[in-house]
Amino acid sequence: MTSPPTRSPRPSLRRRLLLLLLVPMGVLLVLDALLSYGVALTYSNRVHDQDLREDTQSLAMMVGNLQPGDELSPQARFLLEYDPDGRSYFSVRSRLHGLLAGNGTLPQPTQMPPIDARPILYDTRLAKRPLRAAAMQIEATREPGDSLVVSFAETLHDRHEQARDILLMATVMQTLLIVCVLSVVWFGVGRGLRVLEPLTARLAARSHELSPIDAADVPAEIQPLTRTIDALFGRLRNMLALHDRFIADAAHQLRTPLTGLSLHVEHALAESRPEAVNEALQHIQQLTRRAARTSAQLLALTRAQAPSLDTGESRLLDLARLVPDTVAQRVHEAIRAGVDLGYEGAPGTWPIIGDAASLGDLLDNLIDNAMRYAGRGSVVTVKLGGHADGSCCLSVEDNGPGVPAELLPRLSERFFRAAGNNEEGSGLGLAIVQRIAERHQARLTCSLIAPHGLRVEVCFPPLDAPRPPSSGDQDRHDDSA
Missing domain, CATH: 3.30.450 (Beta-Lactamase)
Structure with a gap:
């Protein structure tokens, strides 16, 4: 044993x-x-x-x-x-x-x-x-x-x-002095550590509270520890807020398609005519696709809103290779939707530091948004170029109906859809793009094209530009505070 x-x-x-x-x-x-x-x-x-x-x-x-x-x-x-x-x-x-x-x-x-x-x-x-x-x-x-x-x-x-003899007398006295000093230090450290008791009591009295613990009575020597704990609490608050927001968004966005599914299932069960059952199944299929797309959009938005952690996923990428490959994967879908999808890229390489998966989601949402709202028979063009300051710009243009100029600043809001547009959508596409752009320190701008149409442009900073903390993380902190 x-x-x-x-x-x-x-x-x-x-x-x-x-x-x-x-x-x-x-x-x-x-x-x-x-x-x-x-x-x-x-x-x-x-x-x-x-x-x-x-x-x-x-x-x-x-x-x-x-x-x-x-x-x-x-x-x-x-x-x-x-x-x-x-x-x-x-x-x-x-x-x-x-x-x-x-x-x-x-x-x-x-x-x-x-x-x-x-x-x-x-x-x-x-x-x-x-x-x-x-x-x-x-x-x-x-x-x-x-x-x-x-x-x-x-x-x-x-x-x-x-x-x-002199050394023996001096050594005995000095040894006694050291013993006395260590005894005083032992006693003093014990007394000094009592200043942590108020902080310990405050932490023990908490249940689910995640407010900062740093206060005026916290000694300066342990402030780095309390600040680290406060930063951890802040990340936990952001994650909990993100979790609550996801649940609220899912309940808000999935309630309508799920209600419709229930009604059409009841209608199909109540009808005996094959054509009525077939019509109900078609509606069920459309609502199922809508619910699946909404769920996927909600998950993509949640990933984009998650705190930007240094997981080693960011690396040197060439948009001159990434963007054409992503556009090519959407060509067959564009043909089925009756949309002329094309690509125009400036010659050369366009390197940035980023996450390939997130940038793929960004471009997919830009193309999907343009194809969905421009409609059948429209032309959607993905362009890649740069500015004189060395920044790299990715834009998606369409010749659809566009939106009123006063609504351009609101296009990246969650669940916002321009009035008068009958195309089904979740209103999350540009919100996802905005969050991904913020995590890459990029700038998102929306502008109208004459005589009609919309251009959505994402400009990435030059490689040698300083990379401050993501403004998206700061926005999330402000929203959850």
């Missing part, structure tokens, strides 16, 4: 802050210990060097009249024998008679100091033991013309031991 997997502990902000402080403080403690030891050793050397000079001067005063075979005075012997560990060494040398006294053969300094000058300090070794020594030269009192070199040395043990 396998044991359940252990769950990793939940990350703690307080513990993370403490670790982030503990590691640098540990490094600083080690560096400070090294620095403290260096300073303590320097101080200890300075004190011991001063004592070494004074001891050498005292010894020189006591042995100034020493001759070969003489014994040291009791004062000099006491000075030399105070160290029971044997870590001190001395020698008294006569320039004429050699070594007069000493407890070891001390190496002499490389440069002899002048007579009665201050003792000089130098480093030397005796039996592989490092020593610190002081030496001075005095004039012999009993024998004129002779001089004595008095040397006094000691091992480095006392110096290092004193430096270690």
